[in-house]
Amino acid sequence: MALVFAVGLLASVPAEGQQTRAEELAAQQAEKAQHLTPYQPPPVERHIQRAERLLVDPPPVYPYIGSIMPGGLLALGPGYRQRLAATALFDVHGGWSLRNYKLVETSLTVPAVSGRINLRGEARVIDAPGVSFFGLGSDSRELDRSHFGFRTMTAGASVRVRPLAVVAAGGQLQYMSVTTTSGDVPEPLGAAAPGLAADPDYLVSGLFAEVDWRDAPGYSRKGGLYRAEWTRHAQRGDGPYSFDRFDGEVSQLVPLLRANWVLALRGLASVTRTDPGKAVPFFLMPELGGSRVLRGYAPWRFRDEHRMLLSGEYRWTAGQFVDMALFLDAGKVVARRRDLDFDGLKTSYGIGVRFHTPVSTPLRIELARTGDGLALVFGFGPSF
């Protein structure tokens, strides 16, 4: 390469032995003809080629990196996936987290009708020996943090149908077996936590419908998501922990000045319903806290039978792949539905940076001020 470069550099300076410019240029070409070499990609290109091969034709065995459930921190483990019949995907992976949470999960995803219908069968075992519990209600205290053991085995299937580009609906049917242990939950808190140390088995069924006209669920600067979901947890053997849960979410992104600013608003409500004599087990109650709902509070910080959350963000774009945001979350969990009002809301606010692609948000870092103090939040997806 240096030789080639030198030859080029000398193009304007006559060399000895030639009588004309044409002869001189021909001599340079003849000289290079003696030293032709195949193209050798530089190291960075070789690395990129390797990465591309992994993306385009991923090996069946892969490292699983992810989160088992909120509060479990990062989990690592082996994975295996196999494409079947060109479009279907079989996957099985396991993970072990920094908090000693364990996961084994397998799934078969079958898209059909050009991706408009998505069928998924899955089975999962989660063992989380130290899930945080602070007591029920919005008045629970951070210093009351305790931990319980939570283990589930789930198997079932779901379908998602997308008749229009922005409209989707679907349902699920699963068998779920839950085992809990008291851990270090103190007696007063445990007594008020329905289902602690219970081992219910459920038949879980559910339906959802949504209109989503954001650019992409993983990243968008405009559009909205309007979603409603109903889930029925029917305990086998007519146990005391059967319940229905309804979730509604509305989020709207308002771009201003060609998306120099984006006002992002979200309202989220979850309510549960039980028949007389039944109760919602505390470990399946709607919750607040973590990296998406009432950011900055610890995961599972607030639990109760109902919840509401309002979020607002002022986002500004700082580049094609970087957004910033000032955010404010306010929400509460309550035992009675009629208490879902604007009194006594818990709030968190702060500033964040998001690194994104046109369709995803691989990393979100937020500094949040909450009633419990200052917290640094890492998220691996959009806030909403």
Added chain:
Amino acid sequence: MGPSLLMLVRCGLVLLMVLLLEPVGSGAGPRFYEDDPISVVPDTQDASRIRPWEINLAAEMTMSLFMSPGDPTPDVKAMNVNTVDEVPDSSWFTNRLGRRPISVEEMRRGPDTTTGPAAGAWTVVASKNNGVTPGFTIRDTAGQVWFLKFEARGYRGMATGTEVAVTKLLWALGYFVPENYIASLDPARLAIGDQAKITTAGGTSRPMRQDDIQTMLGRVDRERDGSYRVIASRALPKVGEFLFHGTHPEDPNDVVPHEHRRELRGYGVFAAWLNHVDAKGKNTLDALISEKGRGFVRHYLQDFGSALGSASVAPREHWEGSEFVVEPRRVWREMLGFGFVIPAWRTAPFYEAPAIGRLLKDNSSFDPEAWRPRVPNAAFTRARLDDKFWAARRLMFMTDDLLRAAIDTGRFDAPDAEAFLVRALAERRDAIVRTYMTGINPVVDPALSPTGDLTFANAAMDAGVAPAPARYRVSWAAFDNATGAATALAESAPGAPPLAAPVALPTRPGSHVRVAISAEHETHAAWSRPVYAYFRRLPTGAWKWVGFERLPVPEPVPTS
């Protein structure tokens, strides 16, 4: 020390050697040969053994964004210009506009040698696996292979019209471009060839099926009669693509680093003019041309669907043309600005129409220096004022009639949008000419009569972008063609051309003189930097113009 670093050191040593040798001309031979200035650089070596090679797009973008590939030496003069600072014809470039008049009919025809794919059944022979525009490859009844690309749904005319119009304009400017035609595809005439394969989303390759065609056609714009408007690009004997830096290690005729080729540096000016933000190596093509029993590589520019207001599958984003896709310093500034560091493109008015996409509405104040492709281009970033002057001077000859003819070939079928495009291109052309003609000494076409009368033109004045300077200053020197030494003779009285030599000039055939020409202009201080023109006395007594330097290296000031 890694191989890259070693190479850098070796390049630096070679450069140092050249710089040290050049001023003294130590036995390197004459500065000007008998055949200077050459007008053609032929490819003398057989390149037929070159192996197919394709640029890795991700690697090209990564290196362009973060590694500044190519020669790190700043302010290097273009290396493929002849001795009068012009680009000779070669396998890279053919002098057209500016060298000779281009008629409206020629502009409409451009590089085309046919009327497009032959009528009758077309056979699909391959799917299209790169780029964002849906498409595939067909063979027509004449056996000719064509690449077909479609319109994005709802944007009839945008991608195909832009591609064709820009093809014509770049052809007129001198570049090799493929033959691109707007054609109509009738799905009923389409058959799938036995060898046609498609790569699925999962990365596996399988024979193409009818439903693959239907799926693709379902995503693109359809005409009312059920046909599809397509761009048909005539297949070339492709052996690869070229990067905008370095040389091809297997092409013996490729001896000038691409970042130091003037036509590639000047392409940056044309890309700014055309808002061709996707001017990258991946959008080029090297074709192996066989002639007289040997092969040489011809270098094409292609894929112009992301130019003007089009981004091929959607209108151009507002920011494109104003920023690189990654600009860390800008990101920091805007992160800390809480949304109140607002770039101009956020508030600038844009013209938008489905047929042409989205383009800045007012181009009269277009600043070509502020224009940016999506990712930095090694040749564009190394362009000096003399390279940009060269490009702007070609644009001077791009008349409104030629613009109208080129845009008309795009068949946008939207009169208002077409008129806007013509106006926008004219305004951007004028802005470019205004910027680069006045930013450097614009003396051109010097001539010396046998009796010593010097004439020359002023390109900025000819373009109507600057009034005449107050006066010109001309210094004469005898020039030793063997050693490169100049011996001052005298200065002409300041004035306007023709300017007579104040002393008798050498009469011996083969003797050379160097004339330094500068101008005093009240608003264009850059004109005071002299250009050097070199003349050789011919046996007939006439002076032949043999050399020109628009940005000569300033001579050291003698110290006492």
